[in-house]
Amino acid sequence: MDVRYINPFLNATMNVIKTMAFLDIQPGKPFLKKDHLALGDVTGIIGLTGDVKGSLSFTLNIEMVKAIMKNMLGEEIDDVTADARDAVGELTNMISGDARRMLQQEGLNLSAAIPTIVSGKNHTIKHMINGPIIVIPFTSEGGGQAMVEVSLQ
Numbered sequence: 393m394d395v396r397y398i399n400p401f402l403n404a405t406m407n408v409i410k411t412m413a414f415l416d417i418q419p420g421k422p423f424l425k426k427d428h429l430a431l432g433d434v435t436g437i438i439g440l441t442g443d444v445k446g447s448l449s450f451t452l453n454i455e456m457v458k459a460i461m462k463n464m465l466g467e468e469i470d471d472v473t474a475d476a477r478d479a480v481g482e483l484t485n486m487i488s489g490d491a492r493r494m495l496q497q498e499g500l501n502l503s504a505a506i507p508t509i510v511s512g513k514n515h516t517i518k519h520m521i522n523g524p525i526i527v528i529p530f531t532s533e534g535g536g537q538a539m540v541e542v543s544l545q
Contacts, residue, residue, distance in 0.1 A: 398422060400494035401448065401487070401542050402528050408486045409530075409538075413460040417538065420529035428518060431527070431539045433457065434472045434511040436484025439520045440492075442502040446544035447520040448491070450484040456536030472511045481507040487540065519543040 402419050409415050432451035440446050452460070457476050460483070461467045469476055484507040492502045510517070519525055523545045530538040 396498060397495065397500065397544055398526055398528065398542060400491040400498070401540050404487045404490035404494065405450070405528070405530060405538070405540050407490055408483060409460070412483065412486065413463045415456075415459055415463060415532050415536070417530040417532050417536075420531065422526050422528045425525040425527045425541060428516040430510070430515045430517050431529075432537065433513065434477060434480050434509065435515065435517055436480045436507045436509050437517060437519070438484055438488050438507040439505040440488070440502045440544070441505075443500050444502070444544045445521055446523070446542070448484070448488050448504075449517050449519070449539075449541040450480065450487055451517070451539045451541070452480060453537045455534060456532060456538050459532060459534050459536050477509045477511060481509045517541065521545045 409417050430451050432453045435449050435451040437449040461469050461476050488504045523543050525541050525543045528540045
């Protein structure tokens with residue numbers, strides 16, 4: 393996968409989380425994922441089509457979900473609620489949209505499907521293609537963690 397396609401997803405994630413949830417998150421070193429096990433408690437996944445095909449997933453641990461729900465909606469939660477699942481879906485959609493806008497400036501045109509949400513301990517993520525999966529980890533000061541996975545062909 394072309395490295396220039398990764399930065400838009402990294403930047404879009406930081407932009408959306410800062411704008412919508414008022415959280416500063418720091419990216420870690422991207423790595424190649426070897427399995428389908430989610431690295432968090434709730435995941436939004438969205439298919440991408442156009443000049444290339446693939447998918448994007450956005451996975452959060454419960455600490456990050458709690459912080460986002462508190463900052464975005466003023467809700468204190470203890471577990472992944474229906475509202476939290478909806479919020480993750482909307483954030484996934486926004487990250488996809490912002491990244492696709494940046495990619496279009498690079499000459500890559502993509503369209504997105506509607507996000508699907510999966511939650512629970514040890515859930516799995518099945519990307520749209522069987523290509524490499526690049527993971528960009530993010531952390532916040534409060535112990536929250538998020539992972540963006542990108543698989544494009």
